[in-house]
Amino acid sequence: MTTDAQSFEFQSDVQQVLRLVVHSLYSNKNIFLRELVSNASDACDKLRFEALKAPELYGDQPELRIDLSFDKDARTLTVADSGIGMSRQELIDNLGTIARSGTRQFLEALGEAQKADAQLIGQFGVGFYAAFIVADRVTVTSRRAGSDESFTWESSGDGRFTLAPASQAERGTTIVLHLKEGEDEFLDGWTLRSLVRTYSDHIGFPIRMPVEKDGQPTAEFEPVNQAAALWTRPKAEISDEEYQAFYKHVSHDFGDALAWSHNRVEGNQNFTSLLFIPARAPFDFGFERDARKGLKLYIKRVFIMDAAEDMLPNYLRFVRGVVDSDDLPLNVSREILQGSRQVEKLRSALTRRVLDLLEKTARDEPEKYADFWRAFGAVLKEGLAEDPSNSARIAKLLRFASTHSGERDTLVSLDDYLTRMKPGQETINYLSADGWNAVRHSPQLEGLAAHGVEVLLLHERIDEWAIGYLAEYEGRKLRNVAKGALGRAELGEGGAGTEQQEAIAKAAEGVVGKLAASLGERVSEVRVSQRLTDSPACLVMGEHDMGLHMQRLLKAAGHDVPAGKPALEINPAHPLLQRYDTETDPARRDDLGLLLFEQAQLAEGAALDDPAAFVRRMNALLLG
């Protein structure tokens, strides 16, 4: 073993993160203490968990605690915990790298201007590196539980750190901050106590500070926090600020939570849950599907593991918090969790809690709910497919753009829709397409708009797939208006009567026949439309066929899709159809017919089979 200090370089990302943290968070510099105490508390949790199987890890030091002290002369502040500690290799791995996946992508994606935004920086959990906001040198000495070796890690935050053997007598980690010039406020007992009370009161282990006598710290330590895990305390005694501080501890989010729900359940199952809905998606939200974090499982107050995957369905993966069970065995393993009926029950109870909380927020604080929907709506929609037993409740929480306002950001619920249905209308109408403009300007909406019938506008990738799992809402069928013939059920009493329709269809028989001949196998049928008022034509699938948009999505994902053929619906009153009908040159007429078909494909968002031929035809007609 070497006795001299060895020098190492930080992984390249670390330097960048460090610089960002120090520059962006200076105005919130107090948070360094919260971060260090939070890590110390995690280290105590880890020891308590490992000691379930190996009680000898406690040695002769059963106490788990976090001590804060300072030395005015040396200008140092010390955070010492009796937690799990770190081995030499762990010091190198944990304090010289950035483990979170996606950090590099995140940094690259941030523009220069955004880099100064503390909220954004906070999203990747600044953690240990926050120490460098106030310190120009940080010394970490650690001795892992069960080992008699200790090591000192030291860095000035300049891209390098050193590592040397040490002789720390006790288990755990001691972090000494050599404060920068001007940071003397942290050398004051009163300030530190008030910071602990503000940010770390909820920590479940005692945070202790030296008793002061005549303004001088003594060797005796006293607790300065409540040292009771927050969720074990009665709701009425916990302030919003305390809940928010705790949220930051469990979620590593820098901003506040949007809402939370804290419950104690007694009876068949005994557990406490404290669940938070974040206000924003974390930067690596998309990356973490495989290793989901965010819901901590405690058993009888002992932290066991991150168990989001077992305790919550995938579509609620944005939830953060803790669940503390009195019934599960302390020696539970992931394998046991996965097969356990008790866990299954816990999972449905937690799912209900989250849906209750979302319903309450939607009802009482619609603006907050709108923020939630913007951040996580697309995730919640997956629930329609994943959790059929709750699909009615999920459906109530859905929000859609609609022709009611015609604006992308003004969203309506299915309940809103029901109140605006026309007399005689039976279906909840929707249209889906690739992107907002394609759906908003679709010719398919013209007839419905003329009758004043509202249509939900689905324009996100997941929409058509998700909505396919929702056959009806409150007894009303959900109806894709791009399919089948529209009648009274879709249009209400204002829909054209059958006699009138038949008369129009009869008058158009000639043009319909000619078009069917021009288009041949491309379409299943040509018919007069109820949908159109301004456009000449549109494409419509059979009511039970797969929508054209969905066919494209599946094809793009590499699936074999049965090629259902659309019908071409026409608006015989449109001048282009009259021009088609009166064209005497058969070749030109066929070209015009094909153009009508291709236009309908384009308007619906499809790519053309042979775009060059389309352009040639179009140009010939423009010049002719």
Ligand SMILES: Nc1ncnc2c1ncn2[C@@H]1O[C@H](COP(=O)(O)OP(=O)(O)OP(=O)(O)O)[C@@H](O)[C@H]1O
């Ligand atoms: N006091 C401590 N005792 C033991 N290990 C620690 C301590 N402080 C930090 N560590 C280790 O160093 C790692 C990195 O800490 P850091 O605070 O940078 O990130 P983190 O806590 O994992 O995540 P986050 O970015 O969410 O804060 C921790 O995961 C932990 O393994």
